Amino acid sequence: MLRSWERYLLYGLIAFAVFLPLIFPFDVWENLPTREVLGVYNTIENLQPGDTIVVAVDFDPSSEPELYPMLLAVLRHAFSKDLYVIAINLFGPAGTGLGVMALNDVGGDMGKVDGEDYVMLGFKPNLPAVISQLNSDIKEMYRSDANGKSTADMPILERTPKFQGNIKYLVDLAAGETVRPWIAYGSAPGGYPMGAGCTAVSFADYFSFYQSGQINGLMGGLKAAAEYEELIERKGAASAGMNSQSIVHALLVIFIIVGNIAFFRAVMAKRAEARERA
Amino acid sequence: MTFLRRQLPVVIAFVLGMFVLIIFYIPAAPMQDIGDRLKVFVTIIGAFAMLLGINSILGQHITKIRKRRPGYGYSWVLILGFVTMMIAWIPWWSAPPADSAAYYPWGGLENSKGAFYWMFFWMMVPMQATMFSILAFYIASAAYRSFRAKTLEASVLLVAAVIVMLGRVPLGTSLTAWLPETGFWSSLRMEEMTSWLLNVPNAAGFRGIVLGVALGIIATSVRIIFGVEKTYMGGGD
Amino acid sequence: MATFIGTWIAAGLTLMILSFLYKDNPFFRFAEHLYVGIANAFVVWLVWATIVLPDFIGRVFINIAPDPDVTWSPDFWFLVPGILGLIMLTRMIPAIEWMSRWALAFVVGWGAGFMIGPVLNSYLLAQVYASFPWVNMQPYIGAPPGEYVPALVNAIILFICVVTVLIYFFFSYEHKGVIGGGAKIGIWVLMVAFGASFGSTVMARVSLFVGRARFLVQDAEPSGHAFSILLTLGILIVIIAAIVGRRQPPTKESESAE
Numbered sequence: 162m163l164r165s166w167e168r169y170l171l172y173g174l175i176a177f178a179v180f181l182p183l184i185f186p187f188d189v190w191e192n193l194p195t196r197e198v199l200g201v202y203n204t205i206e207n208l209q210p211g212d213t214i215v216v217a218v219d220f221d222p223s224s225e226p227e228l229y230p231m232l233l234a235v236l237r238h239a240f241s242k243d244l245y246v247i248a249i250n251l252f253g254p255a256g257t258g259l260g261v262m263a264l265n266d267v268g269g270d271m272g273k274v275d276g277e278d279y280v281m282l283g284f285k286p287n288l289p290a291v292i293s294q295l296n297s298d299i300k301e302m303y304r305s306d307a308n309g310k311s312t313a314d315m316p317i318l319e320r321t322p323k324f325q326g327n328i329k330y331l332v333d334l335a336a337g338e339t340v341r342p343w344i345a346y347g348s349a350p351g352g353y354p355m356g357a358g359c360t361a362v363s364f365a366d367y368f369s370f371y372q373s374g375q376i377n378g379l380m381g382g383l384k385a386a387a388e389y390e391e392l393i394e395r396k397g398a399a400s401a402g403m404n405s406q407s408i409v410h411a412l413l414v415i416f417i418i419v420g421n422i423a424f425f426r427a428v429m430a431k432r433a434e435a436r437e438r439a
Numbered sequence: 440m441t442f443l444r445r446q447l448p449v450v451i452a453f454v455l456g457m458f459v460l461i462i463f464y465i466p467a468a469p470m471q472d473i474g475d476r477l478k479v480f481v482t483i484i485g486a487f488a489m490l491l492g493i494n495s496i497l498g499q500h501i502t503k504i505r506k507r508r509p510g511y512g513y514s515w516v517l518i519l520g521f522v523t524m525m526i527a528w529i530p531w532w533s534a535p536p537a538d539s540a541a542y543y544p545w546g547g548l549e550n551s552k553g554a555f556y557w558m559f560f561w562m563m564v565p566m567q568a569t570m571f572s573i574l575a576f577y578i579a580s581a582a583y584r585s586f587r588a589k590t591l592e593a594s595v596l597l598v599a600a601v602i603v604m605l606g607r608v609p610l611g612t613s614l615t616a617w618l619p620e621t622g623f624w625s626s627l628r629m630e631e632m633t634s635w636l637l638n639v640p641n642a643a644g645f646r647g648i649v650l651g652v653a654l655g656i657i658a659t660s661v662r663i664i665f666g667v668e669k670t671y672m673g674g675g676d
Numbered sequence: 677m678a679t680f681i682g683t684w685i686a687a688g689l690t691l692m693i694l695s696f697l698y699k700d701n702p703f704f705r706f707a708e709h710l711y712v713g714i715a716n717a718f719v720v721w722l723v724w725a726t727i728v729l730p731d732f733i734g735r736v737f738i739n740i741a742p743d744p745d746v747t748w749s750p751d752f753w754f755l756v757p758g759i760l761g762l763i764m765l766t767r768m769i770p771a772i773e774w775m776s777r778w779a780l781a782f783v784v785g786w787g788a789g790f791m792i793g794p795v796l797n798s799y800l801l802a803q804v805y806a807s808f809p810w811v812n813m814q815p816y817i818g819a820p821p822g823e824y825v826p827a828l829v830n831a832i833i834l835f836i837c838v839v840t841v842l843i844y845f846f847f848s849y850e851h852k853g854v855i856g857g858g859a860k861i862g863i864w865v866l867m868v869a870f871g872a873s874f875g876s877t878v879m880a881r882v883s884l885f886v887g888r889a890r891f892l893v894q895d896a897e898p899s900g901h902a903f904s905i906l907l908t909l910g911i912l913i914v915i916i917a918a919i920v921g922r923r924q925p926p927t928k929e930s931e932s933a934e
Binding site for chain 3: 172226
C-alpha cells in the first residue's frame, strides 16, 4: 500500500518527466529504425504510382496520441507516392471522424481530391461480414461514404470495385482486436499483403502473426510512429513525444529497482529476525 | 408460444450457420450471391443493436433525474450534451458545401465549419483521449508497488518487462550504443535483445494463446449451430 | 475564432479530467457526463446517417440519392434485416423482450457458421505451419553460415517454445516427468510473453499522457496562449477541487481508490 504523499510524489515526478522535455525540446538520443516498421515502409515505398492501398482506421480518440501520428505519416507517404487510398473504420464510430480529419488535412495539403484520390468509407458493425463483403463488392456494402456522399459513381470506386485482386496493400491501424479479423476474412481470402500498426498494448500479441508472415510489417505505439515520421523525413507529434517517453521509462525502471531493493531488505530483515528467534 | 420463444431461435441459428458454413466450402455462384446479401443483412441488424446500448444509458439517467437521486445534476449535463450534439448535426449557421451529399444537405463530417465537427474535434476527442491517459499514472504506481521478484517466474516476467521498456525507447537503446553493430557482441545491444525477445519467445507464447483461442472459437461455433450453446439468448424462458 | 474558443475549451476539459488524479471531484464528473452525452449522440448520428438511412431506408422506401442515369426500384428483400433490426429493439419492452432472440439468433448463427472456415485456415493451420523449423528455414537456404546458424537456432527455439506452451495449456492433469518439465518451460515462455506485453503496455499508457501533455504545451501555443496560462488554469481547478473536496466528509473509497 502506498502512502498518500508517496503517491502524489510519484505522480508529480511522472508529470515533470513528461512536461519538461516537451517545454524544452532537445535532440540527443537516436531513434533506431526496427525491421518491423521497415516492413510497412518498404512495401509502400515499392508500390507503383496509381496502385490502390487500404488504410483501416480502426481506432478511436482513446488511442489517438499513438495511432493518429502513425495514420498521418502513412497517408503522407502514400500520397507522396501517388497511391490511391481507401480508408475504412470498423472499430468504433468515433474513428470515422478521425479518419475524415486526417484525410482532409493530409489530402488537402498534398492536393488530392476526395472521391478521386481517396475516400473514407466509414463505420459499419459486424467486422467479419463487412470485411469479407468488401473482398467481393464494396458498393453493395457501402452505398454512401462517411460524409454521406453516394458511392454510386465515385471515380476511386469505379477503379476499385472490390478489394480482391485490386488492392496492393492493406495497413490496419488497430486499437483493438481488428488485426486478426482482417487477416482471417480479408487478407488471406483476398490474397493481398497486409501490414499492421497497433497500440503498444497489443503490440506483443501480434508477433505470432508477424513471425508467420501473415502480416509483413508491424508498427507498435508511439516509437513506431516516430520511426515512420523519420523515414518519411517529416517529424511530427510522435517524434516530439519520444524524449518524454524515454525519461518516463527510465524513471519507471528506477522505481522498479528501488521497489525491489526495499522488498529484498524487508525479506532479509524478516529472515534475520526468524534466525534470532530460533 | 414455447416454440416461438425457445425452439425458433435455435432453428434460425442452425439454418443460417449451416448454410454459411456449407457455402464457404462449396462456393457455387448463386449461393454466393445469397451469402453476400446475408453479410449486408447482419450489418444492418448490428446497427440497430448499437442503438440499444444508448437507450439503456439515456434511460438510466432520465430515471435518475425523475427520482432526484443524488448527483442527478450530472445527469442533466449528460442529457444536455446529448441534445446539443444532436442539434449540432444541423448546421444552422453554415451553408452546406457545393458538392455535398445528396443524402443530407449538411454535408456530414466533412463540413468542418459545422458545429457538429467542432464539438467532435474540440470536445469529444480531447475528453476521450484524456480519460485513458490517466492510466499512465496508475500503471506507474502499479509497477512500483507490485513488481517484485518474489519467485523465479516473477523474475522472468520482470526482466522481460524491463528489457522491453528500455529497448523500445531511444534513451534505452543509447545505453548500449557503444557495443559493436555487427558480430557476436552486437546481440547484447538493447534493441537486439528486445527484438529477439519479441520475435522468438514472445511470438511462441502468444502463438499458444492464439491456437487456444482458435480452438475455442471453433468449438463455440459448432455448439451454437447445433443448439447446445444457448447463452446468447439470455436467461428466462 | 472557432479555433480560439475550441483550444480553450479542449484544454479546460483536458485539465478537468486530469484532476481525477487528485481525487474524484465535481469537475471530473461534469466532464465525464458531458463526454458520455456527446459520444452517444455521435453514435446515434453515425448509425442513422451512414447505415440505417442508406442501407435500409434507401433500399426499400425512398431513393435518397436521385441519379438520372440509374433507375431505382425498391428491393423488398431488405425488409428482412429492417424488421429483424426492429425486433432487436423489442429488448426495450420487457413484455415482448423474448422476440429479440430471433434477431440475435440470426446474427449469432450467421457468425458461428461464417467464422469456422477462416478461423481454421488463418488462426489454426497457418499458425501451426509457421512453427515448424523447416518452414522457417526456407528463406535461409543457401545463406552464409553467419546468417544460417543463428536463424536455425532461433527456429528451433521457437518450435520448442510453442510445443512447451501447448503442453502447459493442453495437459491439464498433474505435471510430472517429461510433460512436467515441458510445462515448466512453457510457463517461463508465457512469463516472457506477458512480461513483454506488460512492458509494452506501460509504454502505451505513458504515450497517451504524453499525447495530451503535448496538446497542452504545443498545440495550445500557436493560437496565442502561453503554457503558463494553462498551468494557472490547471492549478486553479486543483485548488477549487481541493476546497470542494474538503467540505464534504472524506469517504473511505476516495482514500483507498487506486
